[in-house]
Amino acid sequence: MTAVLPGAFTDALTRHGDRVAVTDPDTSLSYAELAARARAAADRLATYDVAGRPLRVGLYATNSTDYVVAYLAALYAGAVPFLADSAFGPFELSRIAEDCGLDLLIHAPDAAVEQVTEELLADADEFGSLKVSRVRRTDAPPPPLLPDTEVCRFTSGSTGRPNCIEFSGPAVLAAARNWARGTGLSAEDRIACLAALSNGLAFNTSLLAAFLPGASLHLSRGLPTASRIVRLLESTGATRLVAFPALYESIVRRSSTGGFTGVRAAISSGAPLRDSVREEFTRLTGVPVHNYYGVAEAGPLTYAVDGDGGGLGTPLPGVEVIADEQGIRVRSESMGSRYLNAPGVFEERVDDQGRYRTGDQGHLLDGVLHLTGRTGRLVNVGGRKIDPIEITEVLREAAGVLDAVAFEAENQHGDTVLAAVVAVEPGLTAQLLRTHCSAVLPSFKVPWVFHLVDEIPVNSIGKPSVERLRRLLADARSN
């Protein structure tokens, strides 16, 4: 089957040759330079080819021009890139490598990849500051990919095993085209992207979507604090800001206003942005915040054109949204195909009309989507979905733990967090539990707070009483 994405990128990079394509604090690449570097890196990848099937290349790094080069190189080499969240720890990375049959891993020099790699390929200079390592082989053959799969991305999963979503080339291209069309992205746009390119928000709004019309993509590194963002905006003259709610909160905390003169739109996704933060951000900067709703499995779905904070906007081109008693179901041109490493799970979430059950609840008002909650048990913490059952099981494995319950709670700002109430033997401390969790979970899955008790409170049928657990937590905090 002929791949779609290499041609789409080649066409875009050729059309916009001398324009700036992508920058980071150290490097600026025009479209022509990006094409040349990606081709050279693709030639290098081709020398590592495996017989009889496309090479599987894991990308495990933070944003940089080198990251974009590596992504394009994998596509140009006929390989399948697997975009792993750099916040995944060694535990999850090893599962990804094993589950997905990765052949190579492209990573930062100081990334903790020893568990999954066996050889650093020293001749791969074409990848700039990133390194290429051969992944340790296992006896099991790699699970077969669908014939039209061109990119794989991950959700955080619910069993400690990130779910690997297979995307066809046409789905990735449709996501980019529909986003560019639906949001009016043009060659004059300069996108400051503070979200990780492995994440759906950035992947769908700022990578191919930026390159199709000839816009430029500007990347930052490290924590997106307000001062860092202002510097990025000032140095790039950005017209769009793509970020998570935490960044908008940082700008409001710092009362930062510099750099926003040219910004026409700020886009927020992941976790809900509090109205007070949205209003204060717009008051400080004069820039409207446009909500975006998307799910990893179905791509970008809605966009709030007016940015007035009233809901998540209307469906993007090619997207159908149903909101009823079954929750929010969607059908889009950018749907994933399945989970490579969880057979049947994705398919179970698709109804007989081909609509994906998002797990969110909400309603459409005059065509505008409003979220009201979730139908499932997953907790959305800062845009990442976490299964409390997984965390509960990890806690129960700790020495000295008698029982545990992890559940959704709110911090003092009203943000959703994961809390844990744990019944323990004498001597076990919250710090020991935190250390236990940190050893086997990525940092974003470690509960925000641990409350230790002698016994988990239960309701009349013997199940943990979440209401009483929340009260326990509230009492502990007020004391």
Next chain:
Amino acid sequence: MDNSSLHTKILDLAIAAGDGSFTSRELAEAGYSLRAVSFSSLSYMRLIDSIENELGVYLDPEVDAEHYETIDSVAALVVASGVGADA
């Protein structure tokens, strides 16, 4: 501000940035190691913002990542930026 006051100030800001996820006692038990109490990236953002707001020092976590592991090392970073310790 002397060293002790600065340490206390950074400690208070870190506790606030942690948003209740750990107590000052837990932090003390962890040897004032922010890493040991799983200080999250959101908490680091809050801490850096509050240091900039209250002490007027911009800290770049990427450039100085190794200095963010303990309260003492953060305080040292603030001192190195020309603010604080006069004793």
